[in-house]
C-alpha cells in the first residue's frame with residue numbers, strides 16, 4: 001500500500017500522511033494506530049515481493065542447474081530467528097527457509113549459491129538419496145560453482161553426468 005492509497009482510504013491528504021511519517025505533524029491516537037497498520041502492510045508487501053523474487057530465482061536455477069528436475073512448488077519462508085544459519089532446507093515439507101538478517105546483507109550471486117545448496121538437498125531428497133552434508137554433496141556444490149564461471153550446463157541431466165542409481 002502506498003502513502004497516497006493509504007491517505008485515500010483514510011480520507012485525508014497525502015501531505016498529512018507524509019507529515020506524520022516525517023514527524024513534522026503529530027497524528028491523533030487513532031491515526032497513530034492507522035500508521036502502525038500502514039507500516040505492517042508495507043512490511044508484508046515487502047516480504048511478499050522478496051519471496052516472489054526468490055521463487056523466480058529458484059525457477060531459474062532449477063532450469064539452469066537441475067534440468068528442471070526439482071519437483072514440487074517449494075515454499076519460501078523468511079525467518080527472523082535464524083541468526084547463525086543462512087538457510088535451511090526442509091524437503092519433507094517442501095520448504096526452503098532463509099534468514100532475514102542474512103538476506104538483508106547478501107549479494108545476488110551469493111544468494112544464488114545458498115539457494116543452489118538448499119536445492120541440492122531437496123533434489124537428493126526427492127531422488128531418495130542421502131541428502132545431508134555428505135562428501136558427494138560438497139563435490140556437487142563445487143562443480144556447480146565452476147559452472148557459474150564457465151558456460152552453465154545442467155549437472156543433473158537424465159542418464160548423463162551423475163548416475164542416479166549410485167548410492168551416496
Ligand SMILES: [Zn+2]
Pocket residue numbers: 117118121133
Ligand atoms: Zn546444507
